[in-house]
Amino acid sequence: MIYNKLGKQFTHRVSIDRDPNQDPTYTHKFPVIGKNGLVEERWSTKVRPIKSLTALLRGMTLKRNEDYMIEYNGMTAKYDYFFHDLGHATWFTLVCGGMKQTLSQPGKQFNIVCPCCHKDFPTNQVTWR
8 A cells, every 4th residue: 555645545556577678667866955055966766667558557547646656566576556446456457467568569570672673671771861
């Protein structure tokens, strides 16, 4: 159970396995006015959400930190999605609770056929103008 900044309680948890090839968190620096008015750099660590699941939740018109929240549990190596509404949590569990997810999917590989000579060319050899 977790709370957002407004005090809204998210009690329904769904755990999703992480992709072992991707880092589930990232760090970034941000400025803070410290003692004596000097600007200091601080570091923060945030969860890198799974893109395909974020698109799925957006398609349901759910908003992060309003309808659901994400945390990463380093001990279990799983993403924890917390939902305010039991119906949303149940739907999310049915759709993707047992699936292995990836953070990014590779693009489609295809060749281009030249209209003059009818040879196949890989896309990395094509020059676009």
